[in-house]
Amino acid sequence: MSAARSKVESPLPAVIDELWDRRADLGPRDIRAQDVVVAAVDRIDTGECRVAWPDAGTDTVVVDERAKRAILLAFRLLPMVQSQVGDFRYHDRVPLTARLDGVRAVAGSIVRWGAYVAPGAVLMPSFVNIGAHVGTGTMVDTWATVGSCAQIGRNVHLAGGVGIGGVLEPPNAVPVVIEDQAFIGSRCMVVDGARVRTGAVLGAGTTLTKSTHVIDVETGAELSRGEVPAWSVCVSGTRLRAFPGGEFGMPCVLVLRRLEPGSPHDSAALNDILRDHGVSA
16 A cells, blocks of 8 residues: 555754754754755755665655755745746746756746755756656646656656645655556546556546545545556546445546556557546547
């Protein structure tokens, strides 16, 4: 069950926890505290540290609470400043990242400092928020958003208009995790700590939260909530629930098909599967 959260010995300095305990008294004038936090977020920005990641050994999502605390402290400690990229002007506590080595970043793509995008990734006009991690070979397509601390694996495709939700507080909250080789169809919403396993496909417009019921249409079995199985093709659906006023359809995610593990996604074959059910990729 991936809903569990594993603790980790953070590589970031323990003084961050001390600053967190007295955060109510901190502000932009606390230069020493600011230096500690900036150094910590810089390590997240370079990919040296991560807020969270899936652990294959325990099958859980590991959360580095100290990394999240550093990000939250940055909002308290950094002053509002004006910055400019090309003709665009910003007024914020968090600047844009200065590190996009090896990334194809199309005009209109925005990556905030404290987010890491690996070399080989492609960013169409899109938004990647602080604390997020985007793996190599991943495409963040037009108007897709990657929320704060969301973890996106390698060779993932986030299609046009996809919304990957973010979470910063509380620091121990599990963020959205999209594992390697997943395909997230146009206008999907994956939020609230949901998890898309390796190689899974979400048809266009699918909504997945950590409390979403996931049902295998072949067996009728209800699977782990808020989690799309590896190498499966899934779409939004409804399940009937009885209420005092009658029966109504409640949202769920339906597992339509199981794919051969490790097989490359065949766009034509996937579209055939989805179109049979009135959905596209």
